[in-house]
Structures are given as C-alpha cells and as structure tokens.
Amino acid sequence: MNYGRARAATGRLERRLVDGLDGEVSRRGVLGAIGVAGAGAAALSGGADAASESDGGGGGGDHHGGFGAAGEYGDGFDPHEFLRTFNTGYDGQAALDQRVVEEDGQRIREFDITAVDTTIEVAPGVEFEAWSFHGQVPGPTLRVTEGDLIRVNFTNGSRHAHTIHPHVRNTNPEMDGVPTNGPGVLETGESFTYEWRAQPAGVHLYHCHSLPLKAHIHRGLYGTLIVDPDPERVREHPEEYAPFHASQITPALREELVAEAKSRNHEYDENDAVDELVMVMNGFDTNFDGENEVYAVNTRAFAYGVGETDGRGEWAPGETKRPVTIDGQERQRVYLVNAIEFDPLNSFHTHSQFFDYYDHGTSLVPTHDTVDTILQTQAQRGIIELDYSEHDPGLYMFHAHQSEFAELGWMSFFEVV
Amino acid sequence: MATTRQWTTAVLPLALLAVLVVGFLAVGPLAGVESGSALPDVTVTHATMPNDETVTLHVVNSGPDAVTVSQVLIDEAYWTFDVSGADATLAPMERATVTVPYHWQPGWDLHTTLVLSGGATVGHTIVAPQQTPGLTGGLLWTLAVVGIFVGVVPVALGMLWFPLLQTLADRWLHAVLAFSAGVLGFLAFDAGFEALGLAGQVPGAYEGEVLVALGVVGTVLLVNAAAARGEGATPLRVAYLVALGVGLHNLAEGLAIGGAYALGRVSLGGFLVVGFMVHNVTEGPAVVAPLAREERPHPAHFVAIGALAGLPVILGGWIGSAAGSPTLGALFLAVGVGAIMQVVWEVAGLIRSTGQLGTRTNLLAAGAGLAVMYATDLLVAI
Numbered sequence: 001m002n003y004g005r006a007r008a009a010t011g012r013l014e015r016r017l018v019d020g021l022d023g024e025v026s027r028r029g030v031l032g033a034i035g036v037a038g039a040g041a042a043a044l045s046g047g048a049d050a051a052s053e054s055d056g057g058g059g060g061g062d063h064h065g066g067f068g069a070a071g072e073y074g075d076g077f078d079p080h081e082f083l084r085t086f087n088t089g090y091d092g093q094a095a096l097d098q099r100v101v102e103e104d105g106q107r108i109r110e111f112d113i114t115a116v117d118t119t120i121e122v123a124p125g126v127e128f129e130a131w132s133f134h135g136q137v138p139g140p141t142l143r144v145t146e147g148d149l150i151r152v153n154f155t156n157g158s159r160h161a162h163t164i165h166p167h168v169r170n171t172n173p174e175m176d177g178v179p180t181n182g183p184g185v186l187e188t189g190e191s192f193t194y195e196w197r198a199q200p201a202g203v204h205l206y207h208c209h210s211l212p213l214k215a216h217i218h219r220g221l222y223g224t225l226i227v228d229p230d231p232e233r234v235r236e237h238p239e240e241y242a243p244f245h246a247s248q249i250t251p252a253l254r255e256e257l258v259a260e261a262k263s264r265n266h267e268y269d270e271n272d273a274v275d276e277l278v279m280v281m282n283g284f285d286t287n288f289d290g291e292n293e294v295y296a297v298n299t300r301a302f303a304y305g306v307g308e309t310d311g312r313g314e315w316a317p318g319e320t321k322r323p324v325t326i327d328g329q330e331r332q333r334v335y336l337v338n339a340i341e342f343d344p345l346n347s348f349h350t351h352s353q354f355f356d357y358y359d360h361g362t363s364l365v366p367t368h369d370t371v372d373t374i375l376q377t378q379a380q381r382g383i384i385e386l387d388y389s390e391h392d393p394g395l396y397m398f399h400a401h402q403s404e405f406a407e408l409g410w411m412s413f414f415e416v417v
Numbered sequence: 418m419a420t421t422r423q424w425t426t427a428v429l430p431l432a433l434l435a436v437l438v439v440g441f442l443a444v445g446p447l448a449g450v451e452s453g454s455a456l457p458d459v460t461v462t463h464a465t466m467p468n469d470e471t472v473t474l475h476v477v478n479s480g481p482d483a484v485t486v487s488q489v490l491i492d493e494a495y496w497t498f499d500v501s502g503a504d505a506t507l508a509p510m511e512r513a514t515v516t517v518p519y520h521w522q523p524g525w526d527l528h529t530t531l532v533l534s535g536g537a538t539v540g541h542t543i544v545a546p547q548q549t550p551g552l553t554g555g556l557l558w559t560l561a562v563v564g565i566f567v568g569v570v571p572v573a574l575g576m577l578w579f580p581l582l583q584t585l586a587d588r589w590l591h592a593v594l595a596f597s598a599g600v601l602g603f604l605a606f607d608a609g610f611e612a613l614g615l616a617g618q619v620p621g622a623y624e625g626e627v628l629v630a631l632g633v634v635g636t637v638l639l640v641n642a643a644a645a646r647g648e649g650a651t652p653l654r655v656a657y658l659v660a661l662g663v664g665l666h667n668l669a670e671g672l673a674i675g676g677a678y679a680l681g682r683v684s685l686g687g688f689l690v691v692g693f694m695v696h697n698v699t700e701g702p703a704v705v706a707p708l709a710r711e712e713r714p715h716p717a718h719f720v721a722i723g724a725l726a727g728l729p730v731i732l733g734g735w736i737g738s739a740a741g742s743p744t745l746g747a748l749f750l751a752v753g754v755g756a757i758m759q760v761v762w763e764v765a766g767l768i769r770s771t772g773q774l775g776t777r778t779n780l781l782a783a784g785a786g787l788a789v790m791y792a793t794d795l796l797v798a799i
Contacts, residue, residue: 067494067495067496067497068495068496068497069488069495070488070489070495070496070497070498071487122536123487123488123495123532124487124488125485125487125488125505125534126487126488126532126533126534126535126536127534127535127536128536284536286532286535286536286537286538287536287537287538289538293490293532293536293538301495302495404493404494407493407494407495408490408493408494408495409495
C-alpha cells in the first residue's frame with residue numbers, strides 16, 4: 001500500500017473535516033441561542049453548507065458521495081485478517097485447536113470446533129445476536145487436501161441444538177449432520193466427532209442443518225471448507241478435473257491441469273505465488289422482517305470499502321474500513337461462497353476486470369471464461385482467478401451487482417499497488 | 418379551615434410513598450425478577466428539507482431506555498448522517514434531528530430508515546418532498562396575511578349580518594342560532610376526527626388518543642367552571658364563548674395551514690384561500706347572533722369578538738410552521754372540540770330561554786349549518 005499517498009489524502013480530508021466542523025459548531029450555536037425546534041430551525045441553516053462533512057466519518061462531503069455506513073467498527077472479528085486465514089491442521093488461527101494425525105497410513109486433519117452464542121457487529125454500531133462456530137461469523141476456514149480424512153470434534157455450547165453439515169461427497173449418512181441421521185441434533189453441552197472424506201477437490205461450505213434452517217444459517221452457523229486438488233491424483237485421473245473424456249486428454253493438457261492443481265494446493269510451492277482470499281457473501285436480518293438489513297462479504301458491511309471520500313476522487317482508508325490491498329504483479333484467487341439467506345441469488349462483479357470462474361472449484365479448467373459478473377444461488381460457491389498485472393495502481397471496485405445489496409453493505413475495493 | 422391534624426393526615430400517605438420510593442430505588446428488591454428490557458420506541462415525527470442537498474429527520478425517543486441511532490438508510494442504502502446533540506444516543510423523551518446529506522429530487526418519495534444499535538429499524542416515508550420554506554420574517558408575514566384573509570376578513574364580513582339579525586322575528590333568529598349550532602357542530606366533528614387522526618402520529622409515550630380525550634373533556638370542564646363563577650349566561654357572555662370556540666377552531670386551522678406550508682406540503686394559492694373565506698364567513702353570524710335581542714353593545718365588543726374568533730388563525734399558522742408537531746396539533750384540535758361542545762350547549766340554552774328549541778325550523782336550520790359546512794369544507798382540503 002502506498003502509505004505516503006494515503007497519509008497525504010488523510011491530511012487533506014482532515015483539514016476539510018475541521019473546516020466543516022467549524023461551520024457545524026456555529027450552526028449549533030445559532031440554534032441553541034434562538035431555541036427554536038423543528039422545521040424553522042433546520043431551515044435557518046439552509047443558507048450555510050449544512051451538509052458539510054459528516055461527524056460519522058463514513059462517506060464525506062459530497063451529497064452524491066456520502067453513501068456508505070457512517071463510523072468505524074469496534075473491536076472483535078477482523079474481516080481483513082479473516083480474508084487470508086486458512087486452518088490446515090498444521091497451522092491457522094492460534095485460538096483454534098487443530099492437528100494432523102496419521103492412522104493406518106491415512107492422513108487426518110483434525111479440528112476442535114465449538115458452537116457458541118455471541119454478539120457480532122455487522123455495521124458500525126449495529127449489533128447482531130449470532131449463533132457461531134468458534135465464536136466468529138463466518139466460522140473458521142478449513143483447508144485440506146483431496147483424499148485426507150476431515151475430523152471435526154464438535155461441541156455445542158449454544159443454548160440451541162446444532163449440527164454440522166458438510167458440502168462434500170460424504171458416503172456415510174451418519175456423518176451428514178442432519179436431524180434424521182447419526183446423532184441428529186446435538187443439544188447444549190453434547191459433543192460428536194464428524195468424519196468426512198475430503199472429496200471432491202473444490203471450494204465447499206459447512207453449515208448447521210438444525211431446524212428452522214433459515215434461522216440457523218442466517219444467524220451465522222456457516223464456514224468455508226476448501227479441498228485442494230492432489231496433483232498426483234490429477235496426473236492419474238485428469239478427466240475428472242476437466243470436461244473431457246479420458247481419450248481427449250493430451251499430454252500438454254495433462255501438464256496444464258497438474259500445474260493448476262499445484263497452484264491450488266497449499267502444500268506446493270507453486271501455491272505461494274498466489275494471493276488467496278476467502279470471501280463469504282452473507283447478510284443479516286436485524287429486525288426480524290425476513291429481509292436482510294445488512295449485506296457483506298465476511299460479515300462487516302463496507303469493511304473493504306474506504307474510510308472517507310469526498311465523492312470527487314479523493315479517498316482515505318479508515319481504521320477498520322479499508323480496501324483489500326493486493327500486489328498487481330501477483331495472481332489473486334478468491335474462494336467465493338454464498339451464505340446469503342432470504343434472497344435466492346447473490347453475485348460478484350469486478351470493475352474494469354474480467355476473470356475466469358471455476359464453479360464449485362471442482363474442475364481445473366474454467367467453467368466461465370472472461371466474465372466480469374457471476375451469479376450464485378444459496379450455498380453455491382466457486383473460485384475466481386484475477387489478474388491485475390496490466391492495471392494501473394489504484395482502487396478497483398468489486399461488489400454484488402444487485403445494487404440493493406451493494407448499497408446495503410456488499411461493496412468493496414481492491415487497492416492495486 | 419384545615420387543622421394541623423387534617424394537614425398531617427393529608428400529607429402522611431404522600432410522605433410514606435416518598436420514603437418507599439427512595440427505599441425501593443436504593444435497595445432494588447426486584448432486581449432478580451426483572452425480565453429483559455422494554456422494546457425501543459422511537460418515532461420520526463416529521464422530516465424537513467432545508468435545501469435540495471439535505472434531508473432532516475426529526476426524531477423522538479418515546480421509550481423508557483436510551484437508544485442509539487447507529488446507521489441511516491435512504492431508499493435501502495446506507496448513508497452518512499449527523500445526529501444533533503452530543504452523540505447519536507437519545508435519552509428517554511429526548512428529541513434530536515438526524516441530518517443526512519442527500520441530493521433529493523422534488524416530488525420523488527424517499528423511504529428513510531433509522532437502524533438502532535440493536536438492529537431494530539424505524540421507518541419514515543417522505544411523500545413527494547418539497548423544500549421547506551423555513552421560519553423567516555417573510556414566512557411569518559405571509560402567514561399573517563393569509564390568516565387575515567382566511568380568519569379575520571370572513572368573520573368580520575359575517576358579522577355585518579348583525580343589523581339584519583336584529584330585525585328578524587324570534588322564529589328566524591332562532592333558526593339563525595340553530596344554523597350556527599350546526600356550523601359549530603360540524604367543526605366539532607371535523608376537528609375531532611382530525612385530532613384522532615393526528616393522535617395516531619403522536620409518539621407512543623404521549624398516548625395520542627388519551628391526550629385528545631383529555632383536551633376535549635378538560636376544556637368542557639374548564640369553560641363550565643369559568644361560567645359557574647359568574648352570574649349565568651348573558652347573551653354577551655355567550656357571544657364571547659362562541660367567539661372563543663370558533664377562535665380555538667381557527668387556531669387549529671392555522672396550525673394545519675402553517676404546518677403544511679412549512680413542510681412544503683401545500684401551495685397557499687388563491688383557490689385554497691377563497692375556500693377558507695367561504696368556509697369561515699358562516700362563523701360571523703354565529704358569533705353575533707346571541708346579541709341580536711340585546712341593546713347594541715359597544716363597538717369595541719364587536720372588534721374584540723371578531724378578533725377573538727379570527728386572529729387565532731395567524732397565531733396557529735406561526736406555531737404550526739415552527740413546531741410542526743402532531744402532539745401539539747392534536748391537543749389544540751381537542752381543546753377546540755371541547756370549547757365548541759360547550760358553545761353549542763350555550764346556544765341551545767339561549768334559544769330555549771326565549772322560545773322552543775326543537776321546532777322544525779330550528780332542526781332544519783341546524784342541519785343546513787352542517788350541510789353548508791360540509792360543502793364548503795370540500796374547498797379547503799389540505
């Protein structure tokens with residue numbers, strides 16, 4: 001990030017803010033002095049630039065640029081940190097107990113996850129009573145390699161009964177995490193160990209499947225489960241990772257697929273060259289009307305937006321609301337999951353950019369070539385490969401192209417440096 | 418005279434209550450049985466549009482707990498905003514303005530929503546927004562001129578029927594009085610329904626409907642108490658009472674005009690002003706009819722009666738343009754209803770003192786009063 005430039009912009013905005021506040025103070029003084037409420041009072045200030053800068057600090061001075069949530073977030077969940085945090089059993093979040101063990105030659109990635117009730121901040125100053133995995137929404141991102149066994153030691157510390165249902169090819173119905181199978185729902189204080197085969201390769205999700213389903217999902221019980229392709233397996237069964245018959249796979253195509261698998265797999269050096277980002281599109285119905293008041297990627301509305309803008313080309317990052325900084329010379333890969341409730345569809349749109357999209361991430365050739373908008377229904381997910389190497393440094397928007405969702409929080413920026 | 422003993426007995430329960438309240442607050446014996454907290458009760462009473470780049474929402478917290486306005490939506494989009502006062506938290510019964518820099522389009526509805534810290538939302542729709550004129554000298558003058566035309570002039574014109582009234586036979590004078598009662602009766606219904614309508618917009622804690630009932634009954638009791646002290650209902654006294662009732666009604670009319678004008682909701686064009694003039698000219702004979710059988714009172718009485726009936730339009734217009742508060746509006750309207758009910762009672766008494774009340778002529782005249790007012794009311798729908 002270009003901190004020098006950001007500092008300069010902040011300075012400019014601060015000066016403007018102070019100028020604006022002066023006007024504000026005198027206006028209040030006038031109002032206090034004459035002690036007239038309501039229409040007349042507001043009208044008296046009409047001559048001055050009553051709008052000036054916002055105390056809330058969300059947007060800025062211009063009346064067309066003042067959109068966005070006012071204010072900054074408090075402590076707690078950090079969407080910027082979450083973006084690049086993967087729990088592999090080898091490493092990940094310090095607070096999440098995880099390990100890798102081997103039994104009979106089978107590698108097992110083991111995670112201890114507890115469901116807890118907590119309060120999260122979904123827009124600056126707006127609190128939401130959440131049900132969560134590991135005290136965070138979205139839950140921890142789990143990352144394994146194709147063929148591993150995923151073992152989740154689940155404990156329910158919430159006042160409601162919960163399960164974990166995985167979106168993988170799970171061949172044992174007892175492990176499906178639904179009320180009718182295996183242990184069914186787990187009451188408060190109960191535990192169960194889920195084991196799932198890591199297949200197929202792709203980006204998947206896990207979520208609670210207790211009823212009522214809408215409530216259990218939209219209250220926050222969901223997370224991302226990434227299964228990286230195994231390059232050796234790709235070399236042996238390339239046709240399973242591409243929309244071709246085995247007879248159509250040329251040696252060159254096979255090498256391409258293996259190379260893509262290495263780039264995807266966190267255990268290979270090739271993967272280090274890619275900046276990988278997890279984005280869970282979610283929403284929150286804060287007033288129980290069956291519609292979301294807040295939309296976001298990774299829970300906090302506008303958290304990947306800007307702190308301040310005058311709507312005339314100047315902007316500054318905020319403490320908690322700031323763009324996702326990316327290196328233009330690096331490749332970016334977004335693991336995109338749609339965990340929205342109440343709305344059937346969500347979308348992802350990049351400004352000034354076209355990308356390749358791998359629906360569900362289950363293939364190693366793109367399912368959509370050169371698009372700038374993709375659509376996902378509830379629980380759909382996919383991988384987006386971005387390349388900003390030819391773009392000038394600066395801000396590039398990305399957001400849901402349902403304008404309503406964007407203006408209610410699902411509005412973000414990449415800052416290419 | 419009250420003895421010391423009487424005073425002691427009177428004060429003792431209150432003193433014990435005070436001790437109990439203090440003790441209760443200090444000890445808090447019910448701390449363990451409190452269940453949750455009250456729901457937030459926040460109302461946007463109205464919105465003003467000081468210029469085409471600003472929306473101002475007038476907010477009151479009627480609930481028992483403090484609330485914080487954390488975010489503001491305009492047409493389902495988060496927008497920056499500024500809350501008046503020290504911070505965005507409103508104490509119980511605190512009022513505040515939420516100013517949103519928003520480039521709105523005249524005539525295009527805006528759906529605004531306050532998002533409170535707990536996620537509850539408070540909606541307010543600004544229908545067909547227009548710029549709010551603002552409380553300026555120019556506006557006060559405009560409302561004064563309008564008040565003179567819709568209040569003072571028609572009442573004064575109506576009073577010019579007084580010489581005619583003096584020459585009428587009892588039967589026809591009674592008919593004119595009954596007609597006035599019909600006019601007043603219409604005003605009572607009109608203002609009563611309007612008051613109940615406004616009561617719906619009154620912030621919860623003020624209990625709009627109960628406030629209206631208090632206004633009506635309280636006024637009847639007060640006017641009766643005032644009348645009971647004097648030596649009975651002389652015609653001059655009745656005339657003043659009629660003028661007071663009409664004046665309170667016109668005050669409420671002024672509130673409506675001023676409020677609508679201040680919110681940019683009405684154009685004070687010729688048609689509306691003419692409508693009010695036609696509507697209010699019937700109030701003139703109503704206020705002077707009680708005097709028809711008297712010695713002609715001093716002209717100063719006519720001026721005073723006319724002013725009492727007509728001038729409150731101006732005052733109402735000023736108050737309405739400044740406050741724009743449904744609570745105040747409902748209360749004034751209710752007081753007007755109470756006053757009019759009392760006046761109708763007095764007018765009936767006046768007829769009864771010199772003749773029979775329930776004659777066919779009188780009943781038809783009262784009905785005609787209602788009908789004429791209904792017809793002319795169509796001209797003045799704001």
